[in-house]
Amino acid sequence: MAQLGKIPATVITGFLGAGKTTMIRNMLENAGGKRIALIINEFGDLGVDREVINGCGISGCAEDDVVELANGCICCTVADDFLPTIKGLIDRDTPPDHIVVETSGLALPKPLVKAFNWPEIRSRVTVDGVVAVLDGAALRDGLFAHDHHAVQAQREADDNLDHESPLEELFEEQLHCADMVVLNKTDLLSEAEIAKVEADVRAELKRPSVKIIATAHSKVENAVLLGLGAAAEDDLDSRPSHHDDGHEHDHDDFESFVVSLDNVEDAAALEKRLIDVVRQFDVLRVKGFLDIPGKPMRQVVQGVGERFQRYFDRPWAANETRRSELVVIGLHGLDRNAIEAAIKAS
Secondary structure, eight states, X not given: OOOTTSEEXXXXXXXXXXXXXXXXXXXXXXXXXXXXXXXXXXXXXXXXXXXXXXXXXXTTOOGGGEEEEESSOGGGOIIIIIHHHHHHHHTSSSOOSEEEEEOOTTOOHHHHHHHTTSHHHHTTEEEEEEEEEEEHHHHHTTSSOOOHHHHHHHHHXXXXXXXXXXXXXXXXXXXXXXXXXXXXOGGGSOHHHXXXXXXXXXXXXXXXXXXXXXXXXXXOOHHHHSOOOOOGGGOXXXXXXXXXXXXXXXXXXXXXXXXXXXXXXXXXXHHHHHHHHHHHHTEEEEEEEEOOTTOSEEEEEEEETTEEEEEEEEEOOTTSOOOEEEEEEEETTOOHHHHHHHHHOO
16 A cells, blocks of 8 residues: 555556557546646657647646657656656646656666656655556457467567567566556447456466456546555566566657658548558558648547547647647657658648
């Protein structure tokens, strides 16, 4: 149980497009006067998640309560970026009631939890819980629910297989560190499919006490997400990691780049091109903003696999340059020129 007097921190982890940012928006909308500070770790050159949060128009969501750590992964930069950010928050004249850390989909959660044991913050902050958000529809389709034991046995038996899929390893890391698992997008699954996915996830968990919450659109009450009292920084041994042997985590398997566009007359046609790009080039994630001529509001694009969402989030500011920019994220070796040409094709 978390010690009295410490500021609780919730770490929200999960694979790309699982619904972490939407969960945070729901959390803010139902904060009930609680001061929640956000630390957002963005992978890519465009601070999409921060701008989505800042553009939400939620009462009490002050811009200086959202801190972005861009172009990196928290698990690799805890000393340089993350720890000073935490210390800056708790040293404020009015410190937050709760800190929420949204990790990149590429982040290892355990090194981040371990960072809360640093002397500068250990006596003042505790990890209330690690929440892993999963894409239920992706798991149903077998994208991140492989038979790990069978893969490992095949790997050991075949000299030509000398490494595991990095995506699979990240998925395991996030599950093994979690205090709660949110199985999201269950509106896309039948009851039988939900039961099967829950069973598959349960089989991967290392601790029977971890709860699995099935939901749609990342809607989970704050009373469920916050106040877990896990004190995860004191419970590291029960959270196994592939990297407990001291090997460094390597993100060379992933890359991202920004595609800048002119204003977009036909967003639906662009979405069709993006789906074709995902299919042809094995892109994992697309996200960004569009300038739609004649529309006073900015349109957000969020895509994971072939599933895309578009919505208007806020008006363009009077002093803001209207722009259209997309972040493309995938495995190392993306054909940037071909992808950019395909996206811009008319």
